[in-house]
Amino acid sequence: MQTPETAAPDAILIVDFGSQVTQLIARRVRETGVYCEIHPFNKAAEAFAALQPKGVIFSGGPASVTDEGSPRAPQSIIDSGLPILAICYGQQTFCLQLGGKVEGGHHREFGRADIEVLEPSALYDGIWEVGGRYPVWMSHGDRVTELPEGFKVMATSPNAPFAIAGDEAKKRYTTMFHPEVVHTPDGGKLLANFVHNIVGLKSDWNMLAYRQKMVEKIRTQVGTGKVICGLSGGVDSSVAAVLIHEAIGDQLTCIYVDHGLMRLNETEQVLTMFRDTYNIPLVHVDASRVFLRELEGQSDPETKRKIIGRLFIETFEEEARKLGGAQFLAQGTLYPDVIESVSFTGGPSVTIKSHHNVGGLPERMNMQLVEPLRELFKDEVRALGRELGLPESFIGRHPFPGPGLAIRCPGGITPEKLEILRQADAIYLDEIRKSGQYDKIWQAFAVLLPVQTVGVMGDGRTYEFVCALRAVTSVDGMTADFYQFDMNFLGKTATRIINEVRGINRVVYDVTSKPPGTIEWE
């Protein structure tokens, strides 16, 4: 959760009713240069009091307001008189709470719809015209059938009579459709109108302001204490390290852990790149023997992840001791990590996979966390990195998971398998770079499957491993699409891998999106 002292004064509060796309509302608001926070509906009253936002947005959600015990918006927010924009489920509960009616069992509507604008409104002033028809994206089963007093219909569609309805004088607006998704082409502009013209906020959320605010905050938190920062060479930890160094200088030491699960030549590249660019103390720990020994014979994905998580902790502890103790541990936790754990999903959310992340660290290490990126999305971290002057070689890197190649060798891991995977992965990335596609892809990697297949090479029989190639497009890693390579590219890359890597005789391409798949295979 956000702490109040980190909050910018001019903010929008997003009340989350559990929609799959709540994060997109935050993204759109941030894109207008205004700070916002998401809080689940059942904690929103507290957050409202702490944040003192200037406007509020209610998200959509999976529940039906007609169900008993379904979520409601805090009365304190409704009574505050602040401008409110309520989307889908938000519209339904807002209208109901103001005395309107909602019914289920009407025509369900998913996907594109065209709405017709009936009345002028500040919400789409300068964007949509009365009498015009505009495409929007709907996803609902229930609908409002009676508006609260003071509300009027502003736009309509065949299946959503109250596509937009509201009370202009009280600055209360509701939409049946989702303005936050890209399939509502003008949705971003509508949200910008709400934030700038209706709520009246200026664009003052930028990376320079953020950098200055965080530097002050880190200084206040750390005082004269010592900080260690796990540095992987990835964009999150690099940006975190440079920001913390700007704040507290030589009180910071970075620790790079080589767990033997890095990619080909990665350790040398990261160390050289970082040391050539920055004058920040960086300790290189070669812990590969311990990691590989403890992983031997383990094939369950969660067991592997937990072992790696524990060994990271032990390594950091030991290094802190060697440095004469450290009171703080810095990490590159991002906003999606934070809200994933607090957002309402209609019940206890299931663990899909335990990210190696250092969640268990503070108690065990007795170190306080320093998390300067916890308010940011990945692309905002990249923008902050540019603001801090990090070279593109850091900023443009594809994400690489903390557990490294261990989760790209499904099943048991051996040094031989890791070596085969390293070679294949390097060829794949080399081909991607050479073809100019690296920056179009969010993340790409090879996976070594625990399956051997029969092949024929040079008239001889082979019985070797299958290599799967994965490449995805994404904005924040929460959802992803497989990347559409040209077949010639895949064919050429497969040939190179099979010719150059001993141990692989077959290559396949993964065409699964997320959901239903995840990006990594374990």
Ligand SMILES: Nc1ncnc2c1ncn2[C@@H]1O[C@H](COP(=O)(O)OP(=O)(O)OP(=O)(O)O)[C@@H](O)[C@H]1O
């Ligand atoms: N090999 C490593 N050595 C030291 N710390 C690591 C290592 N791998 C991961 N970490 C720590 O774990 C955190 C989370 O890892 P994660 O992969 O999410 O971030 P990243 O590596 O900084 O960036 P990216 O997501 O772009 O790979 C990092 O910010 C870093 O503090």
Ligand SMILES: O=c1[nH]c(=O)c2[nH+]cn([C@@H]3O[C@H](COP(=O)(O)O)[C@@H](O)[C@H]3O)c2[nH]1
């Ligand atoms: O630091 C990390 N520690 C982990 O344990 C971990 N597991 C997955 N990932 C990365 O997170 C993003 C989403 O991955 P999934 O779709 O596989 O969950 C992708 O970018 C993955 O590479 C991890 N990163």
Ligand SMILES: NC(=O)CC[C@H](N)C(=O)O
């Ligand atoms: N997307 C939503 O917010 C859906 C709201 C509600 N669950 C409905 O089906 O109408």
Ligand SMILES: [Mg+2]
């Ligand atoms: Mg990483």
